[in-house]
Amino acid sequence: MKLFIDTANLDHIREAASWGILDGCTTNPSLMAKEGRDFAETIAEICDIVQGPVSAEVVAQDTEGMLREARLVRQISEHVVVKLPMSWAGIAACRVLSDEDTRTNVTLVFSVNQAILAAKAGATYVSPFIGRIDDQGNDGMGVLSDIITTFNNYYFETEVLAASIRHQSHVLDAVRLGSHVATMPYTVMKKMIQHPLTDKGNEGFLRDWATVPGDGIEATVNEFLSRRDKAAS
Ligand code: E4P
Numbered sequence: 319m320k321l322f323i324d325t326a327n328l329d330h331i332r333e334a335a336s337w338g339i340l341d342g343c344t345t346n347p348s349l350m351a352k353e354g355r356d357f358a359e360t361i362a363e364i365c366d367i368v369q370g371p372v373s374a375e376v377v378a379q380d381t382e383g384m385l386r387e388a389r390l391v392r393q394i395s396e397h398v399v400v401k402l403p404m405s406w407a408g409i410a411a412c413r414v415l416s417d418e419d420t421r422t423n424v425t426l427v428f429s430v431n432q433a434i435l436a437a438k439a440g441a442t443y444v445s446p447f448i449g450r451i452d453d454q455g456n457d458g459m460g461v462l463s464d465i466i467t468t469f470n471n472y473y474f475e476t477e478v479l480a481a482s483i484r485h486q487s488h489v490l491d492a493v494r495l496g497s498h499v500a501t502m503p504y505t506v507m508k509k510m511i512q513h514p515l516t517d518k519g520n521e522g523f524l525r526d527w528a529t530v531p532g533d534g535i536e537a538t539v540n541e542f543l544s545r546r547d548k549a550a551s
Contacts, residue, residue, distance in 0.1 A: 319493055322501035324481065326353045326360055328367070330504035335367050342371035344445070344481065344501040346401070346425065350375075358394055365395035373423045373443075375401035376411075384411040392420050399423050399442060404432050409439045416440025423479065433465040437476040443499065447482035448492070458482075459491045466495050486510055 320341035323334045326349045334340045343364050350357055361374045372395070376387040384407060388400040399421040402408040412422050416439060423443040424436035428451055436444040446465055448458035466478050477498035483489060486509055492500045532538040 319497070320499040321507065322371075322479070322499055323507055324349070324483070324501040324503050326350050326355075326364065327504065328353075328360070328363055331364055331367050334504065334507055340368060340370070342373075342399075342499070342501075343368045344373040344401070344423070344479070346373075346375050347377055358391075361391070361398065362394050365397040368397065370397060371399045371421065371443075372397045373399045373401040373425075375403075375425065379403075379405070379407060381407045381410040381414075384408065385414055388415055388420065401425050401445075402441075404428075404436065409435050412436065412439035412441050416442075425481070427465075429461065430464045430468055433476075433478075434468060437469060437472075437474040441476045443477050443479040445479045445481040445501075448480055448488055449482035449484040451482075452484075458488075459495065462492060462497060463495050466497060470496075 321339055322342040322344050323331055323340060324344045325331060326345045331343060345361070345364070350360065353360060361372060365372045374391050376384045376391065378384045378387050384402060388411065392398050392400060400415055401423045402412050402425065404424055404426045408424060412424055415422050421442040423445055424441040425445045427433050427436065427444055427446045433444045433446065444465070446462050448462055451458035451461055462478070462480055469476060469478060479499040479501060480492035480497040481501050483492070483500055483502040483506055485506060489500050489502060489506065489510060
């Protein structure tokens with residue numbers, strides 16, 4: 319199970335990378351716009367930080383335009399994954415880029431049929447938008463589940479990347495279904511660690527520790543080690 323962060327915010331990406339659990343990053347034109355920075359510089363910096371797959375989305379709407387953008391964007395870093403919209407132009411571009419060994423992420427996927435097309439075009443990742451499907455009153459996790467089953471049935475190598483994740487339960491459900499990747503906002507990733515019993519347990523441990531004799535672990539262990547070294551010499 320890979321955890322990607324869904325943002326173009328460098329501070330958030332840096333912090334998530336410092337936790338040592340970050341496998342990759344996804345961006346999109348809206349997330350780029352939110353940061354108000356140069357596209358190429360930002361993607362390059364994200365790649366440097368993440369050192370793993372970073373999805374950078376093309377904005378051309380025709381196959382030739384997408385290919386021109388993709389062939390430029392992929393030169394920014396070896397970590398770039400070209401993100402293509404779900405459309406016939408995007409599917410055709412995906413096939414060409416796959417044949418050129420360029421990694422791709424087909425985005426804006428809302429149905430099993432769309433996911434099949436992306437897989438048939440050789441996409442590295444396919445991104446079903448769970449939250450946005452739920453927003454329509456439909457079953458985002460149901461669509462994710464059907465895509466995973468379909469890919470397993472036909473041994474498609476395309477990885478399923480659960481996107482548009484809104485809360486921790488979405489992450490849990492995606493894991494339960496066996497999604498290869500979940501990409502999530504910084505806030506959701508940060509909340510994954512939270513549990514009231516962990517906080518309560520830690521408070522209890524610290525309270526009890528205060529009654530243990532000595533001046534703390536560092537001083538106690540240092541004293542112990544020097545006593546032991548002396549006795550051995
Ligand atoms: C995925 O790659 C997209 O960037 C993202 O998950 C979209 O999420 P949203 O529906 O919260 O905008």
